Structures are given as structure tokens and as C-alpha cells.
Amino acid sequence: MIDLVSKIKDFKMTRRSFIGWSSALAATAAIPLGRGLVANAQTTIGTKESGGEGVWKTAACWHNCGSRCLNKVLVKDGVVIRQKTDDTHTDSPDYPQQRGCLRGRSQRRQVFNADRLKYPMKRKNWAPGGGKKELRGKDEWVRISWDEALDHIASEIKRIKNKYGNESIYVSGGADIGNVLSTVGGYTASTGTISWGAWLYTYEMLGVGEGLYVNAINDRLDLRNSQLIVLWGVNPAWSTMGSVTYNYLQAKKAGARFISINPLYTDSANVFDAEWVPIRPGTDDALAMGIMYTLLKEDNPHTNPLVKWDFLNKYTIGFDKDHMPAGADPKDNYKDYLLGTYDGVPKTPEWAADICGVDPNRIRSLARDIGGTERVALLTGWAPARINNGEGWVQTFSTLGMMTGHMGSTGNMTGVSCWEYAGNNGPMLITGGDSGLVPVPNPVTNVINENQIWDAVLNGKFLQKGEGEKKVNIQMIYHNYNNHLQTRSNIPKGIEAHRKVEFVVANGYALTTVAKYADIVLPVATQWETEGAVRGGNREILINWSKIIEPLYESKTDQEIAKALLKKLGQDPNAVYPISEKQQYFNQLAGSKVVKDNGVDFEPLCTITEKDIKDWGVVGTPQKGRIPLQEFVNQGIYQVPRKPGDNFGFIAYKDFIDDPVGHPVSSESGKFEIYCKALHEASKKAFSEISPIPKYVPKVDGYESTFADFKTKKKGKYPFQVFNPHYLRRSHSTLDNVPQLREAWPNPVYISKKDAKDLGIKDGDTVMLSNEHGKTLRPAKVVETIMPGTVALPHGAWVDIDEATGVDRAGADNMLVSFTPTGLGTSGYNTAHCNVEKWTGEPLQEDVKWEQRIIKL
Ligand SMILES: Nc1nc2c(c(=O)[nH]1)N[C@H]1C(S)=C(S)[C@@H](COP(=O)(O)OP(=O)(O)OC[C@H]3O[C@@H](n4cnc5c(=O)[nH]c(N)nc54)[C@H](O)[C@@H]3O)O[C@H]1N2
Numbered sequence: 001m002i003d004l005v006s007k008i009k010d011f012k013m014t015r016r017s018f019i020g021w022s023s024a025l026a027a028t029a030a031i032p033l034g035r036g037l038v039a040n041a042q043t044t045i046g047t048k049e050s051g052g053e054g055v056w057k058t059a060a061c062w063h064n065c066g067s068r069c070l071n072k073v074l075v076k077d078g079v080v081i082r083q084k085t086d087d088t089h090t091d092s093p094d095y096p097q098q099r100g101c102l103r104g105r106s107q108r109r110q111v112f113n114a115d116r117l118k119y120p121m122k123r124k125n126w127a128p129g130g131g132k133k134e135l136r137g138k139d140e141w142v143r144i145s146w147d148e149a150l151d152h153i154a155s156e157i158k159r160i161k162n163k164y165g166n167e168s169i170y171v172s173g174g175a176d177i178g179n180v181l182s183t184v185g186g187y188t189a190s191t192g193t194i195s196w197g198a199w200l201y202t203y204e205m206l207g208v209g210e211g212l213y214v215n216a217i218n219d220r221l222d223l224r225n226s227q228l229i230v231l232w233g234v235n236p237a238w239s240t241m242g243s244v245t246y247n248y249l250q251a252k253k254a255g256a257r258f259i260s261i262n263p264l265y266t267d268s269a270n271v272f273d274a275e276w277v278p279i280r281p282g283t284d285d286a287l288a289m290g291i292m293y294t295l296l297k298e299d300n301p302h303t304n305p306l307v308k309w310d311f312l313n314k315y316t317i318g319f320d321k322d323h324m325p326a327g328a329d330p331k332d333n334y335k336d337y338l339l340g341t342y343d344g345v346p347k348t349p350e351w352a353a354d355i356c357g358v359d360p361n362r363i364r365s366l367a368r369d370i371g372g373t374e375r376v377a378l379l380t381g382w383a384p385a386r387i388n389n390g391e392g393w394v395q396t397f398s399t400l401g402m403m404t405g406h407m408g409s410t411g412n413m414t415g416v417s418c419w420e421y422a423g424n425n426g427p428m429l430i431t432g433g434d435s436g437l438v439p440v441p442n443p444v445t446n447v448i449n450e451n452q453i454w455d456a457v458l459n460g461k462f463l464q465k466g467e468g469e470k471k472v473n474i475q476m477i478y479h480n481y482n483n484h485l486q487t488r489s490n491i492p493k494g495i496e497a498h499r500k501v502e503f504v505v506a507n508g509y510a511l512t513t514v515a516k517y518a519d520i521v522l523p524v525a526t527q528w529e530t531e532g533a534v535r536g537g538n539r540e541i542l543i544n545w546s547k548i549i550e551p552l553y554e555s556k557t558d559q560e561i562a563k564a565l566l567k568k569l570g571q572d573p574n575a576v577y578p579i580s581e582k583q584q585y586f587n588q589l590a591g592s593k594v595v596k597d598n599g600v601d602f603e604p605l606c607t608i609t610e611k612d613i614k615d616w617g618v619v620g621t622p623q624k625g626r627i628p629l630q631e632f633v634n635q636g637i638y639q640v641p642r643k644p645g646d647n648f649g650f651i652a653y654k655d656f657i658d659d660p661v662g663h664p665v666s667s668e669s670g671k672f673e674i675y676c677k678a679l680h681e682a683s684k685k686a687f688s689e690i691s692p693i694p695k696y697v698p699k700v701d702g703y704e705s706t707f708a709d710f711k712t713k714k715k716g717k718y719p720f721q722v723f724n725p726h727y728l729r730r731s732h733s734t735l736d737n738v739p740q741l742r743e744a745w746p747n748p749v750y751i752s753k754k755d756a757k758d759l760g761i762k763d764g765d766t767v768m769l770s771n772e773h774g775k776t777l778r779p780a781k782v783v784e785t786i787m788p789g790t791v792a793l794p795h796g797a798w799v800d801i802d803e804a805t806g807v808d809r810a811g812a813d814n815m816l817v818s819f820t821p822t823g824l825g826t827s828g829y830n831t832a833h834c835n836v837e838k839w840t841g842e843p844l845q846e847d848v849k850w851e852q853r854i855i856k857l
């Protein structure tokens, strides 16, 4: 063993060997002898020295990456020696393998990373009540025992609760720590539209399907029937890895033409050979209006039918004065808004071009393309709606689909193609069972919008949805399964908030941003170290993973931490967690259901015998299912085979189109609402008013805000727009600490050749992005493939602030995002402005060369 350690220590790393060897090598010296070291060392050496057979197990790839793939590891003598992905069946376009991406294949680099938190720690200058609170984020760490850590946390919970009330405790993300706090009186929670942007709170009112998950667009096989696929802010090659790009390619093969409307020329646009329409972030509604104006102007029912009047008349309300809902002013119809009849502003392509930056002739040709093609898929990601005042985009995009009738029939669809359901909607064909755990209801009703959360901590008030302004005095923050200080708007304000309260705790498996700014940090086990779980992904698959190794170092699972804390708080952990983690896993397996061939009925997925139940040591009832339990566990995946013409196809809204009275949509009127009274009324009680019909409004911190005077086009203090594509190096902030991924994806800021030239910036120069909120550094990637006037700062880099200057060197996106709730409380990440300048200080080193956050105690 000792030989092995010195061998590792003495190993001289070269760049060439780096990718091939575990990141654990780089920092082995910092790891004390223990099970962590054994796993690390043998993992690495095993690839060279182990000859014999191991066991392939299904390992979790559990991140919120917008996909779900099969990830297998070869375990030999309790050590992971290799990884692979789905080879459970032959790959084919109809029945594709669920292949993992570079992050999934690097998963062991994260689990065995040398930066794993090894034991509970407290901040050196922490004392009950806060100690030197201003040192949060820069203090030294002191190792403590689990007993001491839990004693401190329990006694601070009791103290703060008695002094200020349960409302003063903010738990981010709920989950297991939410259960703990709910058991002792409750906590203040937060909410937001996060991923979905404006889709989350609007879709139901407009009647546009769920807009999110499973019923807004058709299934993937029907995508092959589309002649034109418009990817409007959609980049599957980066943000929905796995088989989604492959599915789109089948549509390409079947003859579809692609158009990509995006500030960036994306890898997807490249792969699909799409025509690229560069656009400014947050101005998509203006473009769509210019398109719709053209449709109206050029439409001729006999010679050039571009507008589907029958569709509008039968299925929608609000488009023209003859189809308005009762009580609405007929002048407030959408057609007259587009034509500028009453406001004097026709939404011409020229008008639109001035805002969105797309050439007027291109706008006209887009209208002819979209209106003049029979079968069109109008697909959007959530990104164009993750903007301030984003509700107008949801309204406008949906209206374009209705006006052109690209909804509810084969090859025609208008909706969100994003996340795990990208390019493939329809009811789930296979579902996982319930774990059997019942969350403890939270007696405190406070829910703070995440665009207000740090303001609420600093200023003591917030808008309680449906009730109005409410006072709050947050004195404790508990972060469990998330990285809110990193992933919510305005990190500088978040840090100020964290340095104000009396107590901050974080659970984590590395020193993430929330852990870095905490007083006490608890080491959590990864999903490779827990019992196992069943997870869905796209509608055709169900994945289950099992435990790969015992928890490393002193880490505990989320539930073990919750249980230990409940005990310290004088509660009975078994009342909250009456069943074991193993039983929960088993319940999920036993309750999994798969669709039958008729496409309607479901049957249990797993056959379970008395012997299985005995072997597992759980409580259960034998059942007959499609495959033996152990086969599902060994395989790690069950995928419903698909073929064209099967019973599992899906056409969104078909029921409504066939029978609008018998199958109304979810809006108040039961029709698609181009004029939506409910949305307008809801907005009056929220953050800013939304028009009942889609109207163009300049977005807070949007394009118009980059000017001192928009009319004369005199540029302002922050002349650039900055937006945040989700980036392949990581899933949000998760995996950003993996050196191999850092090397493969260096995380630059993308800037146009034109802007770079004007600013005297060369490719690779370090540049500073700054605005009224914060400053951040990145190497510049000078490209021809981004809309001039905009810069793309990839989402999720671990913030790393120089305390002397306040400058972040990591390129953390939320250094620049303001804290301004608009509309119904929509997340506004893709609307931000900034200045860009060449950095005159020390140039940045490549991220891969940075020291890892390894705590040497
Ligand atoms: N500026 C800007 N901000 C954004 C976005 C953007 O585009 N731009 N995108 C937004 C979107 S879409 C989203 S979904 C959010 C994501 O926001 P978050 O959910 O906060 O993002 P993650 O970085 O995935 O954080 C997950 C954290 O959980 C930890 N973790 C993982 N597994 C476990 C576990 O088993 N137990 C525990 N206790 N912890 C675990 C990980 O280490 C990581 O720190 O970010 C949003 N923020």
C-alpha cells in the first residue's frame, strides 16, 4: 500500500498523461490514509494492473443536465476501474442507445476528486450568533466531529427559532433539510421560474399545453414528418446531450430543412446544417411580430395563403375584433396591434429589425418560410423566455404557431423542446415507482421569489404570492441540495446577505459556492455512495442505479444527515423516515410501470419473487411484471422499443383540434388565448403588469438598456448584452471542478470579431466584463459566430472573488445578473448588460491549471 502511495506521489504529471490519469493523482498527498485513499489509488492503478473480471454496475449520473443516460462502471474488488455507457442493445434510429456524454463519462473524476469534503468543518472565527460574520468566504476551516457539528447546528436552530421565530430560517431547496425544519415548526422557502423562464406561470392561462413537459410538441418519430424545423433558442448539442441530436438528425435525413434563431451559431446549427439567423437576446418577440406583420400583409387566401384563418377562428380568441372574449375592448385585438391601427406603430420588419438586429428582408423571408411551408416544427428552448419581462415572448411565440396553424397535426408543432423531453413529447411510456417517503408539510407559508431572496434578507420584506408585501427577518440560511448563492441572480448581493445573517450551514461533497460562504459544512455522500434510485428521462426510458461504493471518508447520505439532526433536535428520526433507504429504492423498482403494446394500459415493469424480497431484506409483495427485478437492476435501463406506426406516437393538441368543445385546453375560455385576461389579472398582483395580448415592451436590462439614448443610438455605460448558454463542461455548477472537463472545455467569453477589433482585444486576451452589480474575468474567444453587441458567458462557473478588488476571475454568470423581479416573477438570467474591456492586470491562467479547492487541515 505504502509503495502505491509513494508511486502516486512521485508520479510526474505531463500534459499528455493528464487526461488519461485520475484527477485524484494530482492531490493524493492531501488525502490522509483511509477508505478515500484506497478507492482513489486503486481506481487509478486498477486500469493498468488489474487483469481479471470485475462486475459492471449501473452508476448514477444524476445531475440536472437536461438528459438522462446510462452510465456503467466496472467494479473490481470494491474499486471502480473503468466506465462505459449504453450497450444493452444494438443502436438504431428508432431504438437508439442512451449514450452518455463527456460529463457522465468523467463521473468518477468527480466522485473520487481530491477536493471531496472529508469531514465536518467549521469556520475558524465562527461562534454561536455568527462570530466574525464578515469573514464568511475567506476564513480558515477547522475540522470538527459529526457530534460537535450537529450539536452546533441543533443549538443554533433552537436559539434562532426561539428568538426570531421559524420564519427567520431560510432553507434553500427544501428536500431532507426541509423535512427536518418542518418537523420543528417550519422554515421560509423560496420559489422561482428558474429553468422555464416565463413558460412556468403562463402556459396554463394561455392554454398552450404544459409548455414544459409532455404535451406541447409531437413525439420524436413525428419530427421526421416536418419539412422545416425552426430551432428558436435551441441547442441540443450542448444542452440536451444523449440521443436528442441523433433524433433531430433523423429528421434531417428524412429531408427537413433547419433554421436556427440564436445569438450564437451553435454546434447544433452546424450539425444540422441550419441557416443561422443571429438575434439579440430578449428581442425574439420583436422578430416574431415582424414575421406576423409580414404574414398579414402578404397573405392572400387564394394565391398566397400564409395565415390560417380557419385555425384562428375556430381555436383561438383575441386575434381580431370579431373574436374577442366578452368584456374585452374590441380595439385591443392582436391584428390591429400588429398593423398599428390604434397605436400608430405598425410592427413592420423594419420596426422589428431596429430592435432584434435581423435584416428586414430576412424577416420577410422567414415569414414566407414559416407561413408558406405545410409542415413546420416551431421549437423553442426555455432560454429565450429566461429573460426579464419574458411573458410577452411566450404569448408571441405561441401566437405565431396559431397564426400559421402549425399545431395539432402531423409534422406540425409549436412549443418548447428542452431538457429531458427535448424533441420528444407525449405521455411517459414508462414511469418509476414512489419511494414511499412522505415529505413533512411545512407549517410556515412564507415563499420568497428567488429574484427577491437576497433583497429580502437584506431589507426584511418580500412579495408573498397572492397576498402582497410581507415582512421577514432571515437570520439563518441552510443550503442543502443546490448551489443557490452561485446559481441565483446577483452573487455580490447574495454574499452581502450571507454575511449579514447569524448562521449559515451547507451540505456538500466539495467546497461549492454555498459551502465556501457557510459557517459549518457537512460532507455529503454522492449518489454513487447511496442505496440506489430509479429515474426517468425521456418518455421511453427508465434508469435505475445502484450503490457503487460505501460513503467516502466521513461523508453521510442526505437522509443520514437529516436523521442525525432530527435526533439532536429531540425528534424521532423514524417518524420522519420510517423506511430505510434500501426499502425506498425497492419501492421505486416495485412501483415502476411500463406501457403495454396497445399504448393505453400499463403493467408492472419488474417481476418480483419471494426470494427477491428475502434477498433484498425488505418488505414487499411478489408481483408479475415484464422483466425479472434483477435483470432490470443488472441492465440499469429499460427502454420501450419504438417504430413508426406503433401505438406510442403523439401529436400535441390533437384531441382539442379534433373536438375543441369536448376537449377544451386549460385556459379560462377553453381555447388558445391570444387575448388572455387571466394573465393580465394575475400580473396586477405580481411584479409588473402584463398586457392581455402580446405587446412589445423593452426588457429590464435588455437591448434598449445598452443605450444612453435609444433613438439616437448613443451607447450607454454598459453597451453590451451578456447571456448565458448552458455549457458542456458542467451541469450548472456541478462537475465544474473536474480537471479533465476543464481542460476539454476552457470556458471563455465568446465575443464577435467586430467588437473585439473595436476594443483592441485579441483571441485569448483576458477581458473584464463589468456592470453596476459586479466584475468578472475571462479569456476572450474571438469568433465570427456571435451576434455583434452581445457576449456569451457560459452558465455556472464557480465564482472566485479577489477580496481586495471584488473582481471574480472564474467568469461566474451571476456576477452580472440583476435582482429585478418582473411580470409574474420570472427568472431573467438572459437579460443583462455589461461593459467589456481588455484586462490590464495579470492575465488569467487556463482554468485547468488552477489549484483545486482542497482543504488542507
Ligand atoms: N445566470 C444564470 N443563472 C442560472 C441559469 C442561467 O442560465 N443563467 N440557469 C438556471 C437553471 S436552468 C437552473 S436549473 C439552476 C440550477 O441551480 P442549482 O440547482 O443550484 O445548480 P447546480 O449547480 O446543479 O447545484 C446542485 C448542487 O447540488 C450538489 N449536489 C449534487 N448531488 C447532491 C446530493 O446527492 N446531495 C446534496 N446534498 N447535494 C448534491 C452539487 O454539488 C451542486 O452544488 O440555475 C439557474 N441559474
Ligand SMILES: Nc1nc2c(c(=O)[nH]1)N[C@H]1C(S)=C(S)[C@@H](COP(=O)(O)OP(=O)(O)OC[C@H]3O[C@@H](n4cnc5c(=O)[nH]c(N)nc54)[C@H](O)[C@@H]3O)O[C@H]1N2
Pocket: 064, 065, 066, 067, 195, 196, 232, 233, 234, 235, 238, 239, 240, 241, 261, 262, 263, 264, 266, 279, 280, 281, 282, 283, 284, 381, 382, 383, 384, 385, 387, 418, 419, 723, 724, 725, 726, 727, 728, 729, 730, 731, 732, 733, 795, 796, 830
Ligand atoms: N451542458 C449543459 N446542458 C444543460 C444544462 C447545463 O447546465 N449544462 N442545464 C440543463 C437545464 S436544468 C436546463 S433548464 C436546460 C436549459 O435549456 P435551454 O434553455 O434550451 O439552454 P440554453 O443553453 O440556456 O439556451 C439554448 C440556446 O438559446 C440561446 N439563447 C440564449 N438567450 C437567447 C435569446 O434571448 N433568444 C434566442 N433566440 N436564443 C437565446 C443560447 O445561445 C443557446 O444556444 O439545459 C439543460 N442542459
Ligand code: SF4
Pocket: 061, 062, 063, 065, 066, 067, 068, 069, 070, 071, 099, 100, 101, 102, 103, 104, 105, 240, 241, 242, 731
Ligand atoms: S447528458 Fe447528463 S445524464 Fe447523460 S451522461 Fe451527460 S451528464 Fe450524464
Ligand SMILES: [Mo]
Pocket: 064, 194, 195, 196
Ligand atoms: Mo434548469
